[in-house]
Amino acid sequence: MWVSGGGLHGLGSLAVGATSIGRLTGLVSADLLLIQVLLMARVPVLERAYGQDRLARWHRWIGFTSFNLMLAHLVLITVGYARTLHLSLLRQAWELVANYPGILLAVVGTAALVLATVTSIRAARRRLRYESWHLLHLYAYPGVGLALPHQLWTGADFLAAPLARLYWWSAYGACAGAVLVCRLGLPAWRTLRHRIEVDHVVAEAPGVYSIHLRGRRLQQLPVRAGQFFQWRFLSGSGWSRAHPYSLSAQPGRDRLRITVKADGDGGRAVAGLRPGTRAVIEGPYGRLTAERRTTRRVTMIAAGVGVTPLRALLEELPYAAGEATLLYRARTEPEVLFRAELDDLAATRGVNVRYLVGARAEDGSWLPAGWSSASTLDELVPGVRYHDVFVCGPDTWMQAVVRAAQQAGVRAGRIHLERFAW
Numbered sequence: 001m002w003v004s005g006g007g008l009h010g011l012g013s014l015a016v017g018a019t020s021i022g023r024l025t026g027l028v029s030a031d032l033l034l035i036q037v038l039l040m041a042r043v044p045v046l047e048r049a050y051g052q053d054r055l056a057r058w059h060r061w062i063g064f065t066s067f068n069l070m071l072a073h074l075v076l077i078t079v080g081y082a083r084t085l086h087l088s089l090l091r092q093a094w095e096l097v098a099n100y101p102g103i104l105l106a107v108v109g110t111a112a113l114v115l116a117t118v119t120s121i122r123a124a125r126r127r128l129r130y131e132s133w134h135l136l137h138l139y140a141y142p143g144v145g146l147a148l149p150h151q152l153w154t155g156a157d158f159l160a161a162p163l164a165r166l167y168w169w170s171a172y173g174a175c176a177g178a179v180l181v182c183r184l185g186l187p188a189w190r191t192l193r194h195r196i197e198v199d200h201v202v203a204e205a206p207g208v209y210s211i212h213l214r215g216r217r218l219q220q221l222p223v224r225a226g227q228f229f230q231w232r233f234l235s236g237s238g239w240s241r242a243h244p245y246s247l248s249a250q251p252g253r254d255r256l257r258i259t260v261k262a263d264g265d266g267g268r269a270v271a272g273l274r275p276g277t278r279a280v281i282e283g284p285y286g287r288l289t290a291e292r293r294t295t296r297r298v299t300m301i302a303a304g305v306g307v308t309p310l311r312a313l314l315e316e317l318p319y320a321a322g323e324a325t326l327l328y329r330a331r332t333e334p335e336v337l338f339r340a341e342l343d344d345l346a347a348t349r350g351v352n353v354r355y356l357v358g359a360r361a362e363d364g365s366w367l368p369a370g371w372s373s374a375s376t377l378d379e380l381v382p383g384v385r386y387h388d389v390f391v392c393g394p395d396t397w398m399q400a401v402v403r404a405a406q407q408a409g410v411r412a413g414r415i416h417l418e419r420f421a422w
Contacts, residue, residue, distance in 0.1 A: 321350025
């Protein structure tokens with residue numbers, strides 16, 4: 001579009017060249033912006049192929065790249081027009097906003113995108129609650145929508161090119177359709193169809209609760225052990241913000257179970273749910289399922305509440321006695337979740353369960369403090385290099401586990417994990 005619109009011809013002078021490169025950065029920025037929206041539209045085929053954690057990482061880096069190109073677009077277009085018309089930069093910026101169709105809307109959209117981007121920088125995210133960050137991040141949607149008019153009304157690459165306009169409307173329409181269908185329509189349909197509600201809440205450990213749920217025709221819900229939903233419980237003001245919670249038991253015909261650590265506003269609210277509270281669901285999501293398995297033998301490595309999807313997987317997976325191992329990391333004995341259930345799996349299905357209890361090591365090890373530095377994953381699980389290794393826990397801890405698995409000879413394609421860090 002840029003080349004066919006004469007983009008290369010103006011590169012010989014500063015004024016026209018700045019405008020031309022400004023057009024190019026604007027086009028690429030807008031394309032990336034739409035890709036960024038599509039990655040988080042929860043399109044089932046993308047979720048199954050790549051997993052939500054990988055899509056979220058791509059979304060983040062594509063978002064920052066698009067934002068930087070958008071800033072370059074603003075600066076270059078203003079400089080190019082100012083040099084061409086012999087105006088000051090401030091006067092030219094005012095002329096653009098006041099007299100060019102759609103530019104004022106684009107300025108408002110840019111402000112929304114700035115808010116969403118700045119609050120996504122790691123230093124800013126550490127200072128925000130997840131609920132606050134999520135609400136601010138939603139401003140990106142109006143930011144994307146408000147950018148469209150000025151592109152079609154003033155963009156040199158669109159004014160005289162019907163095919164370019166058709167492409168742009170189609171791209172925006174596809175992204176908007178994906179969001180409406182996958183983020184709104186499909187969750188609404190599944191929520192109304194299955195009518196999931198709280199049956200009862202059980203305290204599992206200090207600050208950790210299992211929410212037992214009931215619903216209709218849950219056997220027709222396309223969910224597997226190891227997956228998670230985005231949950232909204234209609235119990236108060238926080239219902240508008242979804243939280244990802246994995247199933248902690250194999251899904252049943254009319255029963256589901258999630259297990260939640262009561263930290264943050266969402267976790268504390270879930271811990272106090274009453275029977276009969278309705279749930280709004282998005283999902284299922286996640287690739288930490290039996291479909292990732294490539295060998296008969298499996299090793300599950302969990303820390304804290306990260307045991308929830310792995311406990312469900314151990315229930316669903318087919319294996320013979322001795323073919324499955326669980327290494328469960330916890331700081332104290334009371335923090336070990338599902339001990340009775342895990343011991344029952346050991347007794348009835350032959351799972352090798354080993355509890356790794358102790359304080360956190362200062363050297364960043366995935367093992368408890370005081371364990372010999374010579375201890376390796378291969379010593380804990382002989383022959384682990386021939387196993388599929390499923391990992392779930394805090395992000396930095398999982399990185400240490402992945403390094404240990406690689407040192408033990410486990411191929412990258414047999415290491416399966418999903419990150420939930422926001």
